[in-house]
Amino acid sequence: MSHFPTMKVFVASAWPYVETVPHLGNLIGSVLSADVFARYARLKYGKENVIFVSGSDEHGTPIEIEAVKRKVSPKALTDQAHEYVKDLFLNVWKISYDNYTRTESETHKKFVREFILGLKDYVFVQEETLPYCENDKMFLPDRFVKGTCPYCGFEDARGDQCDRCGRLLSPEILINPRCAICGAKPVFKKTKHWFFDLSKFQDRIREWLERNKEMPENVKAVALSWISEGLKPRSLTRDNSWGIPAPFEGAEGKTIYVWFEALLGYISATIEYFEKKGNPKGWEDFWLDDAKSYYFIGKDNIPFHAVIFPAMLMASGKSYSLPTVISSTEYLLYEGQKFSKSRRIGIWIDEAPKVMDVDYWRFVLIRLRPEERDTSFLWKEALRIINSELNDDIGNFVNRSITMVNRYNESKVPPLDESKLDEVDLKLLKAMNETPDAVSEYFEKGKLKAGTEEILRLAREGNAYLNAKAPWDLVKKDKAMAMNVLAITMGVVRSLAIMLYAVIPTSSQRIYDQLSLGSIEDEKWDNAKKLIPAGHVVGKASPVFRKLPEDFEAQVPKLLEKVRSELEKTRPPLLR
RNA sequence: AGCGGCGUAGGCCAGCCUGGUAGGCCGCAGGGCUCAUAACCCUGAGGUCCCUGGUUCAAGUCCAGGCGCCGCUACCA
Secondary structure, three states, X not given: OOOOOOOOEEEEEOOOEOOOOOEHHHHHHHHHHHHHHHHHHHHHHXXXXXXXXXXXXXXXXXXXXXXXXXXXXXXXXXXXHHHHHHHHHHHHOOOOOOEEEEOOOHHHHHHHHHHHHOXXXXXXXXXXXXXXXXXXXXXXXXXXXXXXXXXXXXXXXXXXXXOOOOOEOOHHHOEXXXXXXXXOXXXXXXXXXXXXXXXXXXXXXXXXXXXXXXXXXXXXXXXXXXXXXXXXXXXXXXXXXXXXXXXXXXXXXXXXXXXXXXXXXXXXXHHHHHHHOOOOOOOHHHHOOOOEEEEEEEHHHHHHHXXXXXXXXXXXXXXXXXXXXXXXXXXXXXXXXXXXXXXXXXXXXXXXXXXXXXXHHHHHHHHOOXXXXXEEEOHHHHHHHHHHHHHHXXXXXXXXXXXXXXXXXXXXXXXXXXXXXXXXXXXXXXXHHHHHHHHHHHHHOOOHHHHHHHHHHHHHHHHHHXXXXXXXXXXXXXXXXHHHHHXXXXXXXXXXXXXXXXXXXXXXXXXXXXXXXXXXXXXXXXXXHOOOOOOXXXXXXXXXXXXXXXXXXXXXXXXXXXXXXXXXXXXXXXXX
């Protein structure tokens, strides 16, 4: 691993669409994964070299429709949603955003308009005929037109696809079309749209993807197959009123298609962060030089990040850095089923922290991160991960190590007598020296679950080492050797704390408190390879984690019911 | 329908790209230890690696076909 210490690292999570409160699947897919990486990167490359941003994606039809239904303005809806979600991320889930902003931010809107005007060589205008509801005074997206399927006669088919026979449809072929919002019959009206000609970038995107060695294979595969089907021009504008006004001449009343602008939020959020810091040029270090960039997204988002976004950056004519790693997750299922708001399947991010500790959730979610395939969140698994991995393997190792230093050396970390080292000692020292690099390598490929597996392995080796060495015996026979054991295990304890900080920051700090080592945020990743200096006095051992009772799973339904009825009162009114 | 993913011990999953005596954790059985959160460590039992055919000296790993499960399919973000 050769990395320059001054390298700039840009980290982003996909922007949550704040129509509703996100659920755990949304959280692990982007927000939490990105946070783990950002926290890791700060220790590894230095806080000042890392920036981590995201924001609420609040424009677009679904929110507009939701607002219409609730008889409020879209802005009123997203104001509430944004504040609620932001507070949950920052203060409850400890997501360490440097800037969590929103697409209604002035900096964003200004940047988007300027950026899109800069694409002019790749933009053209075309006229189309689209369904329009005169009652709701808006053009209707395909799926918001309902009617009878001309193939199977299903009466509740959507304009894009029939849910019964599965055929692809389009609004104009539906029999008795009606508006999905008010039920009125839509008319078909001519409208002009501005298109971004993606097809011009087909070859350049393909080359870039094929050359990029760090990009995960699954992302490449999906993106390349998309490209091989041929890239088509994509509409930049829509006839919605809720969004950023399109800046083109003659485009009055039209807004920018949300996907284009949401992606640009990555840049505008960086700009906004540095503007607020009074360093308006600072953002360039993260975008114009060869900064590395890591994006954490769900699998449905791959084409947008691996094809459309790079094409936009290329089309701008400026030397923006293209994504280094796009880490996409498959879907998290809840006990085998898809998360579903309407069917109440799953757990939402304001409910979860009331069920158990946030660090437990963070650890469990990363351990269950759907890196290779859809993965079920099973309470049985969650219990195993918390009780066996977090408590027994890690927590108990930390506790027994510190206890022994408390007891056998008056809480002082002993020096290492190298002349006394044997093979068993050397084996664990080697593991301690190698694990941080192995974890780094996995993390930097976006493989967070695999990285934590390495951390766990070190904890298990630590436990095996203690059993093999039995310092409680050794201390009576060969004090120097016993002291070596303590010196080494204390090193391993700190090593675990440093590596786990990214996943369970609060608990890691608690370990650091017991070690009297100050703030773990200011720690260096590479200290995970080093022993604690001899003579350092540690605090008193006390269990960092607590087990969940065996019957916890059985209690969950009742617990959730209670949590939900409380939230019915405390959630912002528009999100209930 | 098209595209993509997946199918490995009772459970969850790694290995498949770069073929060569089948791994990890949990659970289970037996043993050890007592510093520790009834923890930890060791040993063991348990698998036709979805099916069929092919390539190969050799296939969980490559190829073809089939079965099953899942996801995506672009103004739906």
